[in-house]
Amino acid sequence: MKIMLKSEITCPNCGHKKVEDMPNNACQFFYECEHCKTVLKPNEGDCCVYCSYGTVPCPPIQQNKSCC
Numbered sequence: 294m295k296i297m298l299k300s301e302i303t304c305p306n307c308g309h310k311k312v313e314d315m316p317n318n319a320c321q322f323f324y325e326c327e328h329c330k331t332v333l334k335p336n337e338g339d340c341c342v343y344c345s346y347g348t349v350p351c352p353p354i355q356q357n358k359s360c361c
Contacts, residue, residue, distance in 0.1 A: 299313065302342065304331060333346055
């Protein structure tokens, strides 16, 4: 399975969308929306902002590994 390193994050506050490069060896716990400046944190049970708000989960989850 090919690991995808880009994910489109959607801000739940304002709906702004942006494609971002995901780190392939770490989780991203915080993300600031460039439009409304809301700082996103993972939802309960998710390991990172990509798993909560992205179109593609983070690389460790894609590989069925534990994340951070």
